[in-house]
Amino acid sequence: MKKIRLILLFAIGLSLFSCEDAYRIEQDGEFGENVTFQSLDDMQLYLNQVYNRATITNEIAFSAVFTDELGIGSQNAGQNLDLYKYTLNSATAEPAAMWLAHYTLINYTNRFLRGAARITPEADEVAAYNSMVAQARALRAFGHFQLLSFFSENIKDDNALGVILMDRVPALTEELPRNTNGEVFALIESDLTYADANLVDQAGANSFKFVSKNFLNAFRARMYAYRGNYTLAAQYADIVINTSGLNLTAATPYVAGNFYTATTTNPYRQMFADVNQGEIILSLARPAAQGGIAGTFYFNRTNLSGGPFHDMGRNLFNLLGTFEQGDIRRRAYIDPTSVIAADPATVANYKGADVLLIDKYPGKAGGDLTNDLKVFRLSEMYFIKAEALASTGNINGATNSVAAILKQIRDRRNYLGLVQPLPNYASATEAWADILKERRIELCFEGHRYIDLKRLGGLANVTIDRYFRDCEENNVPVCSLPLTDHRFTLPIPLDEMLGNRNIQQNTDY
Template structure:
């Protein structure tokens, strides 16, 4: 924000010596505030631009969402050095500090998205574009702003609450708002978005009423406001979503009937690609026999590695296991290696090394069904919860649950969410939301250090309530002296 302001000031000074007639001209080849935000197409382009930071955020979201949990760890190699590796290791082992590029990536890009949505929301009500188009675009901007803030408050706690476009240095630096105030704004934006957005979009990938209702369901569940969560999640079940019969096909195809909110990627040179398949593939010198294209993956792969604990959580006959985890691979020399890696996002062969176009699903219908089952059970209605749980189990080839009491069903739903949503960045937040983070991760830390001798003795020894959220990036505190650090960092 400050960079943009400074550049504007330099331009103003450089133009002050020019003729008045020149200053008043609007360059015809440059988009400016004087020429933009006029037409429906202008606002559509701005909304599309507000989605773009999601690709950066989710490029490494697995580090804080899965590797922080008992689902995933990493392959350690003595040859790997530098912050891009140690930052991930430290988050996984609860050794992270305020200087961490993964935390900074999430924090900074959320605010990029917020700044873009603020620019839209500051202007769109006064625009003269078609009312129906305006409502749709406004709803998308509100959803995105609420989603970015939900990411921030879950991972960092209370953060500065920017709700207007920044036009001065003073406006760029705000103190932290309370988490309660951030949640209040999230609910306001998501509620408005749900009322404005259609059930289906003509442009694939744009968020819908179902996206907003699912976001609200998650927010209310996080706040333990179960009746409101139930209403929002039950609304989603009326909007035409359904389970894809074959679990593996959810991820092998894009924007299926199960997808509620999906981040769109595109392979190629346009800068819209990802490299999930390569990050999660084994750490080997040539991945051609795994991903179809030659390339040294020793500085790219080995992340989000399934833990023995996760593997043991799958029941016999669960079709999700083979769709999510590979148990062997053929290396570059043609040798079969018995080892595991996350295969859920591998849909090659790929044309270019480290360049994929597979989407990332943020919300899907099975997620909603399980969250609704959790909600109903917490309301003391396990009988109503069980059918939603069993829908998901049936698709996985499993028999109905035998859990009947509230306590047993709570454990059954938590386990089902773990295996159904494995590697989808839900596990850490689920543990925190349900109050299991300390007990589960403490026990897991003892086991994983016995199984993986490369882990330092200090790993998993600082699992306390202060670690439920991450540190505010130090670089942000350095430029905004009104920011304070989270306790424990």
């Protein structure tokens, strides 16, 4: 944690830097916590900064490049090529960025909680005070969970190594070891329990951009699914499905003339263009001037002239079907300026003749590459329920089965109103594979695929599935990885290893 602590040492204070500032601990004019935290208004201002530190940008980028969501685009000049070739070690930038981002979030929450403890709310402020603390603790829980998901070798084993548990602001000299999964999950459960008891849902059209009861239930559903506790996963997924007030976002109306415009009337397109909430449970707000998730794929803007250095992997594109089949995701995920080869297997100049432009993040006014980050959606709750049913053998049938749930999602995604067939699985493996396939389509470029393969690939007999020319054209020597490969867990970053003598690296790194 030494590098992180150095970076975040002045998270509270604001000061101007000179040569002397590099070694002075206390700066002239620095605002300490005693000044920063004096009222609930101060708490809210700092809590806004905590929200700004919450992100899944690194997960989206890493998962897309490392697995099978992306191809190397026509304008690529080496961007992410090493990672695309599965070069992954402690010096790789993406795991380091993820590690730092979530510990930054955790550091901000801990500083907020320490500062909030200085304030004694008035009687009529207690509920608002406790709700702000609840939001911070829920975000701290989320940061720890994201770290566990990517850096723990076996998240289902309480005794396995997890990550560094941070429930306070550490001293500058501390070098902390990794805690067990069980220890970190105990803190996560404590934070969620407090949040559930004290959170007051925000009102208004943008309430889904803040921690809510729906978020807490969705978070628990995902957490328990990842841990293999499908009884609790199904329980919380059902709560969200039945009580959130949300419905699976409709694919209609579809109007060809306005689908790709700022005035689109299509609910599914509106959801990803940040026009309407749709089925979003939590979305991290990203104003036009703050960040740019589509910069993961483009230099300038999300079309053919915008410098696409990554495009959609061909095998993922094939799963979207044809326009005649009516899956709205075929239109919503692919920009209309794409160049689509009729026969990609034999076409010359594959990169230039098959440019599948990603449009899931179409940008917003004043920010061509910027969209809000969709952290939890209702679709995922349906998938978790399907996983729970698969775990108990309920795979076939028109109700309360894996087949029924996946059909429900596919029906909802069809803008031509074509009723989708009810699947009939010959084995549990087929059912798991179909769940994984539908998650691959619906949740692509939202940061799920890497973890989904790690936790479900063995049940589905599925691993990374890239189109062969996406590998051949870029001299990728190995086009996939076995699920037993150590690279399905991220390495502890080199900076942490160098600055923390008590940290332990993951196996085979």
